[in-house]
Amino acid sequence: MFEHIQVAPADPILGLNDAYRNETNPNKINLGVGVYKDEAGATPILKSVKQAEERLVKNEKTKSYLSIEGPEAYRDAVQALLFGADHEIIAKQRARTAQSPGGTGALRIAAEFIKKHLPGATVWVSNPTWANHQSVFQSVGLEVGSYAYYDATTKSLDFEAMLASLSQVPEGDVVLFHGCCHNPTGIDPTTEQWAQLAKLCSKQGFLPLFDFAYQGFGSGLEEDATGLRIFLNQVQEMLIANSFSKNFGLYNERVGALTVVCETSDHADAAFSQVKRCIRANYSNPPAHGSAVVSEILNDPQLRSLWEMELQAMRTRIHEMRSLFVSTLRAKGVAQDFSFISKQQGMFSFSGLTPDQVAQLRSEFGIYIVGSGRISVAGMTKDNMEPLCDAIAKVLAD
Ligand code: PLP
Ligand code: TYF
Numbered sequence: 488m489f490e491h492i493q494v495a496p497a498d499p500i501l502g503l504n505d506a507y508r509n510e511t512n513p514n515k516i517n518l519g520v521g522v523y524k525d526e527a528g529a530t531p532i533l534k535s536v537k538q539a540e541e542r543l544v545k546n547e548k549t550k551s552y553l554s555i556e557g558p559e560a561y562r563d564a565v566q567a568l569l570f571g572a573d574h575e576i577i578a579k580q581r582a583r584t585a586q587s588p589g590g591t592g593a594l595r596i597a598a599e600f601i602k603k604h605l606p607g608a609t610v611w612v613s614n615p616t617w618a619n620h621q622s623v624f625q626s627v628g629l630e631v632g633s634y635a636y637y638d639a640t641t642k643s644l645d646f647e648a649m650l651a652s653l654s655q656v657p658e659g660d661v662v663l664f665h666g667c668c669h670n671p672t673g674i675d676p677t678t679e680q681w682a683q684l685a686k687l688c689s690k691q692g693f694l695p696l697f698d699f700a701y702q703g704f705g706s707g708l709e710e711d712a713t714g715l716r717i718f719l720n721q722v723q724e725m726l727i728a729n730s731f732s733k734n735f736g737l738y739n740e741r742v743g744a745l746t747v748v749c750e751t752s753d754h755a756d757a758a759f760s761q762v763k764r765c766i767r768a769n770y771s772n773p774p775a776h777g778s779a780v781v782s783e784i785l786n787d788p789q790l791r792s793l794w795e796m797e798l799q800a801m802r803t804r805i806h807e808m809r810s811l812f813v814s815t816l817r818a819k820g821v822a823q824d825f826s827f828i829s830k831q832q833g834m835f836s837f838s839g840l841t842p843d844q845v846a847q848l849r850s851e852f853g854i855y856i857v858g859s860g861r862i863s864v865a866g867m868t869k870d871n872m873e874p875l876c877d878a879i880a881k882v883l884a885d
Pocket of ligand 2: 498500501519520521522617619670
């Protein structure tokens with residue numbers, strides 16, 4: 488029965504992570520997968536998370552099933568984080584949120600919901616985008632198209648081309664936006680550009696799907712929601728897939744949410760009943776631990792302020808590494824201008840390194856970078872910066 492099955496290609500990012508684990512070079516450096524590292528190169532559990540977990544272990548009374556959509560305290564906290572606690576959407580109950588297994592789980596439920604309830608819709612993703620987007624949408628049979636985003640020559644957003652592509656998207660299709668900290672380029676629209684995109688969305692009549700996996704990693708929790716909130720002032724309907732993998736460091740707990748925003752509370756009830764139906768047919772109901780940790784932290788002022796400080800420390804360290812990377816390369820006499828890297832947001836940057844240079848960094852120096860040249864700045868530390876920049880200077884000179 489199984490003898491005809493072909494080996495599937497490895498995930499370009501997670502596969503690289505597996506290869507890194509087996510790398511024998513003692514000086515190896517991992518700038519592949521988007522996992523935050525601290526100054527010591529570790530991915531520790533946040534103090535706020537540990538404290539919340541201690542409380543949970545002490546107070547937890549049952550392991551009985553959660554509801555399909557997850558606990559109310561969690562869902563309310565997610566909405567407050569996305570919209571701001573005083574938003575009209577919350578007062579008018581125009582949104583419904585379901586807990587999901589990570590941001591990926593939220594995208595997958597969104598995909599099934601789109602496939603069933605927006606028949607014929609194509610999903611448009613930026614070029615480039617996170618490697619998994621195409622697979623998630625295609626795996627439910629959706630057509631995926633791409634819109635212009637990145638200009639490799641100027642290493643910036645090609646906003647005119649982006650507007651031109653999105654002007655071709657027909658009414659009823661779905662456009663995926665990265666809420667902040669665009670993966671893989673690190674380049675986000677400005678506030679003015681978000682406003683133009685929102686206007687275009689409303690004119691064209693496409694549905695925005697926000698993938699919001701890095702809230703708090705760019706400029707701050709509120710600041711990073713700017714694009715999302717500008718859209719919400721302009722359009723009545725939206726899907727939002729958010730993840731707490733990065734901003735709570737809860738990668739392996741698989742915690743995120745899918746939020747549906749509708750024109751009215753009645754529409755939201757109907758749409759949400761269908762979201763719940765998709766969930767039921769997938770994994771029935773979500774795991775408890777991750778969401779319990781997140782809602783314990785978000786709903787407790789002391790834990791919340793500790794978490795916000797820890798998030799700020801992660802964000803600040805990444806920005807410091809960006810500047811240090813640029814100045815260290817310069818100090819090593821690298822002629823190319825890498826200053827664009829210090830202007831970008833979030834964990835990632837497109838370095839402009841070619842596939843050959845990426846391969847050489849891996850084989851000669853044990854430095855792992857995604858083939859596209861995307862580097863995870865979050866994997867840089869003060870300790871690995873010198874050998875990293877020496878190696879990059881070497882491959883650029885060859
Ligand atoms: N969306 C983007 C843009 C991401 O970079 C990630 C990274 O993991 C995800 C979604 C998925 O998040 P999660 O790990 O919570 O499934
Ligand atoms: O882009 C990244 O590195 C992270 C982690 O299939 C990730 O978003 C990468 C690939 C994947 C799942 C998560």
